[in-house]
Amino acid sequence: MKYMVYLVSDSTGITAERLAQSLLTQFHDVSFDIRTLRYVDTVEKVTAACRQINESGQQAKNKPIVISTLVDGQLRAQMQQADAHILDVMGAFLTPLEEIIGQQATPSVGLTHGQGAQDTYKQRMDAVTYALLHDDGGVLSHYDRADIVLIGVSRSGKTPTSVYLAMQYGLYVANYPLVEDDLNSGELPAVLQPHHDKLFALTILPERLHNIREERRPGSTYASLAQCQHEVRQAEALFRRQRLQVCDVSRLSVEEIATRILQQLGFPSRALHP
Amino acid sequence: MKYMVYLVSDSTGITAERLAQSLLTQFHDVSFDIRTLRYVDTVEKVTAACRQINESGQQAKNKPIVISTLVDGQLRAQMQQADAHILDVMGAFLTPLEEIIGQQATPSVGLTHGQGAQDTYKQRMDAVTYALLHDDGGVLSHYDRADIVLIGVSRSGKTPTSVYLAMQYGLYVANYPLVEDDLNSGELPAVLQPHHDKLFALTILPERLHNIREERRPGSTYASLAQCQHEVRQAEALFRRQRLQVCDVSRLSVEEIATRILQQLGFPSRALHP
Structure with a gap:
């Protein structure tokens, strides 16, 4: 069994790559063809990413899997339009964290590996x-x-x-x-x-x-x-x-x-x- | 505002560290004191981790946050006993992936950075x-x-x-x-x-x-x-x-x-x- 996996990031893609490896190595008999789409940080780039994902899906037997670390709410919503199984990392964890902390996250792309610190x-x-x-x-x-x-x-x-x-x-x-x-x-x-x-x-x-x-x-x-x-x-x-x-x-x-x-x-x- | 954040991993902790940085940098006005607990891969070690987390929680104003990449189901369930806000990464994504792929994950610790490949x-x-x-x-x-x-x-x-x-x-x-x-x-x-x-x-x-x-x-x-x-x-x-x-x-x-x-x-x- 084979799946195309797209890692979609508005920054370096490193977090998505690490997480994908941790998750996908749990499935031994499945082969994954992993592609990272980096610096996807505008509506136009998300559109292009969705097109690429959809096209590869049409040629494959299985629907592609997308692991997205996009931060911006609008881009995340747009990503959901792709014809793929979408794992939205920020969606899964930012909302609970906002509730815990009692504060809205202030989306800022690429701070993780930036020179912020x-x-x-x-x-x-x-x-x-x-x-x-x-x-x-x-x-x-x-x-x-x-x-x-x-x-x-x-x-x-x-x-x-x-x-x-x-x-x-x-x-x-x-x-x-x-x-x-x-x-x-x-x-x-x-x-x-x-x-x-x-x-x-x-x-x-x-x-x-x-x-x-x-x-x-x-x-x-x-x-x-x-x-x-x-x-x-x-x-x-x-x-x-x-x-x-x-x-x-x-x-x-x-x-x-x-x-x-x-x-x-x-x-x-x-x-x-x- | 300040939170203790524990990253709990049954392996190197690298995935948890990356993910934590991506998530926590979205909250600008909050300060996080981050500790990684690595190689937490037995019932005894989870017990010790929970104790450490609970003790630090008693001394702090805010309940600690735990970002866990534990793979094993039993250890994950045990981790939930800690008096903390628990973000269970494998729980959030392995189940959807199992449904997509139509196959159970075969938990195997530390393959991500192992010499598997x-x-x-x-x-x-x-x-x-x-x-x-x-x-x-x-x-x-x-x-x-x-x-x-x-x-x-x-x-x-x-x-x-x-x-x-x-x-x-x-x-x-x-x-x-x-x-x-x-x-x-x-x-x-x-x-x-x-x-x-x-x-x-x-x-x-x-x-x-x-x-x-x-x-x-x-x-x-x-x-x-x-x-x-x-x-x-x-x-x-x-x-x-x-x-x-x-x-x-x-x-x-x-x-x-x-x-x-x-x-x-x-x-x-x-x-x-x-």
Whole structure:
């Protein structure tokens, strides 16, 4: 069974995309062809969107599904004219919220990702710059500024996790790769010792690490299963001795790794992104 | 007026965070104190969440608001016991979707950001690696692989935009900073010429660029308003001569820049993230 799904937004479409993924992954045997229609913020653009949706519906067996995050009441009413199953997100939740708060919402498009919350936005962008500068053990002297320092063997997922935490939560995340010398010494590298309370360790199954490294340097000693087993064993022993918080990333996505770190380190879990 | 808002999720909480921001920014005069409770995926954890919510409600003037993306029916029913205003996202949309599709949803927690869609996930992570390697004109020879090459003067937002497009949409995005020599020559740099159809230009108001550069190198020629005006004028003339697509980033967030690029380049707007 197959459905066309249109995500219609007057802004970036990011909220609609997230929500759609959460909802549609609950239906395993159905395939969805998802299209995002962004910046649909005028009567003319809604008309064009409806036309596109109707035309695709005529060619398909099933009526298309529309997940709309349109805010403006007039545009939402107009969207209802499309020959599709329409899930109106703002309609479903704004009205109850208005009743709870006892106040009318003041429609304003695109505030979610706009620079409205300037300080938060600036913090996120500064944090991304920081993550890139402090990737892979770079510019060691600035760990003072770090909120979190990720450590782990090469290719254990430190870089994407650092960037994700910076981008989404405005956290300053450095990362430090444990190399042969660090692992053989059995000690925490000297540069990390003053920052013990900021450390968070990533580990990974040797077999998974082997697969990841093979893609980068096929047939190398670096990628061999024996080397991966050796490094992971030494790294995990170090993490235990240092009593570090550890996350096994083998079966986790970057979003899951990032949010588990927030959880385990007890970050206030405040949604920082604007 | 002030409300505590709890975002309750059985997984990363990202969907709830996005939705909450979209909804709550529609109420301008109300302040919201937002907490995310992640990985609430057992009866015990829902009990603990309810207790936390009830306690904070007793100390506050207004009853807390809960935005829940819990999937499991039993946990959702249990959540309703909290002494709070409860917006049940899955309840609101899964039932209509079940009727549309004529099939029961098969609750599965955390598939949204899980590695379920392995290929998509791998593409996103590879794209992040690519974006970091090709940041700021690095490793020039690999533009063949790029989906998009961003160009613009220094500090015009190329790096965060590249990383965001990679992370969220799995696109291979390189970026090239236009330096003095490029701008004086008035020509497209030779390395970019074979890739004209992948180019996308970012521009920015000189005053805004000046502010951004001042933070990095206060009082420098590089940051001076005159230098910023000069560079932006030359860059925009080049973009016009080359008939490039241009986005003025002065008042946009990285999410807005990224999605406008997708829109203007006519990318199929398929939501790629898993």
